[in-house]
Amino acid sequence: MIDTNVDLFNWPFRRVVGDDPASLVTNLRSKGVTQAWVCSYEALLCRDLTGVNARLASAATQFGLNFLVPFGSISPKLPDWREDLRRCVEVHRMPGIRLHPNYHGYTLDDPAVGELLALAAGKKLLVQIAVSMEDVRTQNPLMKIPPVDPGPLVGLLTRLPDLRVQLLNAGYHAGVNTGHIDDISRLENLHFDFACQESVAGLAKLIAQTSPNRVAFGSHYPFFYFESSFLKVYEALLPAEQEMAVMEGNARRLIGEGALAAGRN
Amino acid sequence: MINARRASRREFIQQTGLAAAGIAGGMGTSADWREPISHAASAASQARESVLTIAAVGSVLQSYRIWDVHAHLDRFTGATTEEKVEDCLHWADRMGVERMLLLTVASFGSGDEPDHPNPEDLRRMNDECIKAVRKAPDRFFGCAFMNPNYMQACLDEINRCVRDGPLIGLKFEFDTPRHPDDGPHPVTYGAPRDLSVLDPIFQRAGELNAVIMHHTFMSTLGPQNVGESTPFEIVEVAKLHPNVTVICGHTGGTWELGIWPLRGVNNVYADLSGSDPTSGYTEMAVRELGVEHVLYGSDIEGRSFASQISKVLGANIPDSSRHLILGGNMRRLMESVARARVIKT
Numbered sequence: 001m002i003d004t005n006v007d008l009f010n011w012p013f014r015r016v017v018g019d020d021p022a023s024l025v026t027n028l029r030s031k032g033v034t035q036a037w038v039c040s041y042e043a044l045l046c047r048d049l050t051g052v053n054a055r056l057a058s059a060a061t062q063f064g065l066n067f068l069v070p071f072g073s074i075s076p077k078l079p080d081w082r083e084d085l086r087r088c089v090e091v092h093r094m095p096g097i098r099l100h101p102n103y104h105g106y107t108l109d110d111p112a113v114g115e116l117l118a119l120a121a122g123k124k125l126l127v128q129i130a131v132s133m134e135d136v137r138t139q140n141p142l143m144k145i146p147p148v149d150p151g152p153l154v155g156l157l158t159r160l161p162d163l164r165v166q167l168l169n170a171g172y173h174a175g176v177n178t179g180h181i182d183d184i185s186r187l188e189n190l191h192f193d194f195a196c197q198e199s200v201a202g203l204a205k206l207i208a209q210t211s212p213n214r215v216a217f218g219s220h221y222p223f224f225y226f227e228s229s230f231l232k233v234y235e236a237l238l239p240a241e242q243e244m245a246v247m248e249g250n251a252r253r254l255i256g257e258g259a260l261a262a263g264r265n
Numbered sequence: 266m267i268n269a270r271r272a273s274r275r276e277f278i279q280q281t282g283l284a285a286a287g288i289a290g291g292m293g294t295s296a297d298w299r300e301p302i303s304h305a306a307s308a309a310s311q312a313r314e315s316v317l318t319i320a321a322v323g324s325v326l327q328s329y330r331i332w333d334v335h336a337h338l339d340r341f342t343g344a345t346t347e348e349k350v351e352d353c354l355h356w357a358d359r360m361g362v363e364r365m366l367l368l369t370v371a372s373f374g375s376g377d378e379p380d381h382p383n384p385e386d387l388r389r390m391n392d393e394c395i396k397a398v399r400k401a402p403d404r405f406f407g408c409a410f411m412n413p414n415y416m417q418a419c420l421d422e423i424n425r426c427v428r429d430g431p432l433i434g435l436k437f438e439f440d441t442p443r444h445p446d447d448g449p450h451p452v453t454y455g456a457p458r459d460l461s462v463l464d465p466i467f468q469r470a471g472e473l474n475a476v477i478m479h480h481t482f483m484s485t486l487g488p489q490n491v492g493e494s495t496p497f498e499i500v501e502v503a504k505l506h507p508n509v510t511v512i513c514g515h516t517g518g519t520w521e522l523g524i525w526p527l528r529g530v531n532n533v534y535a536d537l538s539g540s541d542p543t544s545g546y547t548e549m550a551v552r553e554l555g556v557e558h559v560l561y562g563s564d565i566e567g568r569s570f571a572s573q574i575s576k577v578l579g580a581n582i583p584d585s586s587r588h589l590i591l592g593g594n595m596r597r598l599m600e601s602v603a604r605a606r607v608i609k610t
Contacts, residue, residue: 014521016544017581135541137484138519144485172567174486196541199340200356200566221544225579228542231571234322235360243319 002251003028003226004128005168005193005218006036008059008068012045013140018222021063029067031226034248036068037128037255039098043073044133050084057092069255071096071128075104076112082119089123095255096126098168101148103133108152117156121163126255129153131170131178132196133223147173151180157187164189164254168218171196171206185210191254193218195229203236203246212242216251326361329588331574332595333357334478334512335538335562336365336405338397346370346393350400353565357404360570363592366562367407368436368478370394382410384418391426398431406599408436408478411466419466427475433602434476435466437494460502467506474602476510478536482518496526503533510598512560515539520546524553534594538562542572547580547590556586560594 006028010019018024019041028036040056043049053072060068072088074081074097088094097120101108108129120127132147139145150167157165170178170192184190191214194203207215219229233246336353343349349370357365370393382390391409398407409426411419426432470477483495496517503511509532516535517523520543527533535550535558550559563573577590 014545134543137482137486138540138543139485141485174484175567198568198572200569202569223543225542225544225575227575227579228572231322231360231575231578232569234319235356235569235571237359 001031001033001217002035002037002248003033003219003221003229004037004166004216004251004254005195005220006038006068007041007221007223008038008056009041011041011223013143016222021059021068024222025064025067028221028226031230034067035251036064037071037096037251038064038068039071039073039128039130043098044100044103047078049073049075049078049081050087053084053088053092053094057094070094071098071126073098073100074116075099075106076110076116077104077106081116085116085119085123089125094125096128098128098130100130100133102145107149108156113152114156114159117160117163117165121160126164126166128166128168130168132173133169135174137174147178149179150184153187153190154180154183157189161189164191166191166193166216166254168193169196169220171202172198181209188214190214191216191250193220193229194232195220195224197232201236203232204238207236207238207242207246212245213250213253215246216254217247323359323361326574329361329591330593330596331360331362331561332592332599333362333365333563333565333570334560334595335514335536335564336367337564337566338367338370338393340566346396347400350397350405354401354404356565356570360574362563362570363404364595365405366434366476366478366595367394367397367405369410370397381414382412384415387412387415387418387422391422391432394432395426395430402431406434407432408434408476410436410438413437413463413466416462416465420469423466423469423473423475427473432475433599434478435470437477437479460498460505463502464505467502467509471506471508476512476598476602478512478514480514481523482515483522484518496523500526500530500533503530507532510534510601512536514562515564516550520549524550527558528553533558534598535559536562537576537590538573539564539568542575542579544579547576548582551580551582551586551590556582556589557594557597559590561591 008021008024018027038056038060040052042052042055046052056070056072060070070092072084072092072094074085074088085097088097106112117127129148131150136144136146150170153165157163167190170181171194173196192206192210193216194206195218197203197206199205203215217229217233219226233243238246338346338349338353341349341352343352369390371390387410394407394409398405409422409432413419423435479494479499481494481496481499496513499511499513503509511532512534513527514536515538518540520540524535527535535554537547537550537559539562547559561574561577563570577587
C-alpha cells in the first residue's frame with residue numbers, strides 16, 4: 001500500500017499522534033503501508049521553505065529510508081523560489097513537490113503558477129496540490145483558509161500535457177464539494193486522492209467520475225485517522241483490479257517517471 | 266442479520282494493521298523510490314497484501330456490532346422511502362452496521378425556510394420516517410422531527426409518532442433554543458437564552474422515555490443557519506430535564522470546543538458524527554466525558570460510514586472502549602427505552 005498524502009512534524013494547531021517521524025513511520029508500517037509520500041506541516045506557515053525542505057529530506061532519510069518519499073514545498077510567491085525548486089530536485093533528489101496555494105496566499109490563476117508548473121514539467125516532477133488541509137468550519141478563527149479553487153487547472157494542464165498533477169484533499173468541504181470537479185475530472189494528467197471524498201462509497205463515485213487509473217490512496221495522516229481512507233477502500237466495493245490500482249499501482253505509475261528522473265540526478 | 270464469524274482484535278491487527286499503532290512493523294518493502302520500480306514485483310506483492318487486508322475488514326467490523334446514532338435517508342438512491350431503505354441497508358450491511366437511528370427520511374419541502382419545517386412538513390417527514398422504520402423494524406429506530414416554533418404541532422406529533430407510533434426519539438435541527446427571528450448567535454457563547462420554550466417538549470419526552478437528538482455546530486464561519494445551536498445551549502436545556510436522554514449531535518463539530526461543555530452532565534451524550542475524521546477527537550471525548558458518554562454516529566449519506574467509523578477504530582483507546590462507542594452504549598440506552606415503552610404500552 002502506498003500512501004500519497006502524509007505529512008511530517010507538528011500540525012500547527014494541535015498535537016496529533018505520529019507527529020514525530022519515528023512514530024509516524026512505525027505507525028504507518030504497522031498499518032500495512034509500504035511507502036508514504038510526505039511533505040511537512042512546517043510548510044504551511046514557515047517562510048523559510050528552504051529550511052523546511054532540508055529538514056524534511058533529512059528526516060525522510062534518517063527515519064524512513066526506502067519508505068518516506070519527500071515532496072518539497074514550493075511557493076511561487078516567495079523570493080528565489082526557483083532555487084528552492086532546484087534544490088528539491090538536485091540536492092534532495094525529490095521526485096515531486098507539494099503546493100499549498102491557500103496557505104501561501106495565491107490562487108492557481110496567478111501567472112507564477114504557470115511558470116512553476118512549466119518548470120516542474122521540464123524536470124519531470126510530480127506536482128501535488130493540497131486543495132484543503134482542514135475544514136474551514138473548524139479552523140482557528142485567526143486563520144480562516146478556504147479551499148483552493150482548482151478551476152484554473154483546466155487551462156494549465158491542457159497547455160502542459162506532460163505534467164502530472166495530483167490533487168490532494170479534494171472532495172467535501174464545509175458542506176459543499178470541490179468546485180469545477182466536472183471540468184477538471186476530465187483532465188487525463190490530473191490525479192486524485194480521496195482523503196476528503198465523502199458520502200457512502202464516495203471513492204467508487206470518484207473513480208466513476210474520473211478514471212480507475214487516476215485515483216491513488218491518500219490518508220491525510222496524521223491529521224486524519226489513517227483508517228478513514230482505508231475503510232473507504234473497503235466500503236467502495238471495488239473490483240479487485242481497481243482496488244489494487246488504488247492501493248498501490250496507480251501511485252507507482254504516477255511517481256515512476258519522477259523517481260527515475262531523481263535517480264538519474 | 267449479521268452471521269459472519271467474529272474476528273478477534275488480534276486477528277484484525279495481524280491481518281490489516283488497522284488501528285494498530287505500536288504493533289511491530291516489518292511489512293514494508295525494501296524498494297527504493299529512487300530506483301526503477303519493478304511493476305511486476307509490486308503487483309504481485311499488492312495482490313497478496315490487499316486481498317488479505319481488505320477482505321479481513323468486513324468480519325472485523327461485524328465483530329463490533331455497530332449501532333449508528335445519526336443517519337439520514339434523504340440522499341440515498343431511490344424514488345421512494347422503501348427504495349432508499351434498501352439502498353441504505355445494502356451499504357450498512359457492507360460496513361457491519363446493525364442498527365441506525367433515523368433522523369430524517371424526506372427532505373424539508375414547503376417550509377418558509379428550508380431548515381424550519383412547518384406543521385405540514387413535520388407530519389409529512391415523520392410519516393416517511395415511520396414508513397422506513399416499519400419497512401425494516403429490526404434495523405432502524407426513528408426520531409420524530411421537531412420545530413418548537415410550532416409547539417402544538419410538535420406535541421401532536423410526539424403523541425402520534427412516539428406514544429402511538431413506532432418512533433422512539435425526537436430530532437431538533439436549527440431551532441433550539443433560539444427562534445429564527447433571534448438572528449445569528451453571537452461569537453461569544455453562553456449568552457442568556459430563554460430555555461423554557463422547550464419545557465413542554467422535554468417534559469413529554471421524559472414521560473414517554475423518548476431520546477432527544479439535537480444538532481449542534483460551532484463553525485468558525487458562524488452559524489450555517491439562523492438559530493443553529495451549540496453544545497452550550499443543549500447542555501443547559503438538558504440540565505433542566507435530567508430524566509431525559511439528550512444526544513448532542515456532532516458534539517459541536519469543532520470538537521475541541523464542543524466536548525468540554527458536556528463534562529459532568531450525566532444525561533448528555535456526545536455524538537461523534539458529521540465532521541472530518543480528525544485524529545484525537547475520540548480520544549479527547551473519552552478522556553473528558555468517560556467512554557460511556559460517547560456514541561458513534563455517521564451522518565450518512567452526506568458522510569460515509571467509513572470516515573466516521575474510523576474515528577473509533579483509529580482512536581488510541583482500549584478495544585473494549587471501541588465496542589462501547591460503536592454499539593454497546595447505544596444498546597444500553599435503547600434497552601432502557603424499550604423497557605419503558607413496553608411498560609407504557
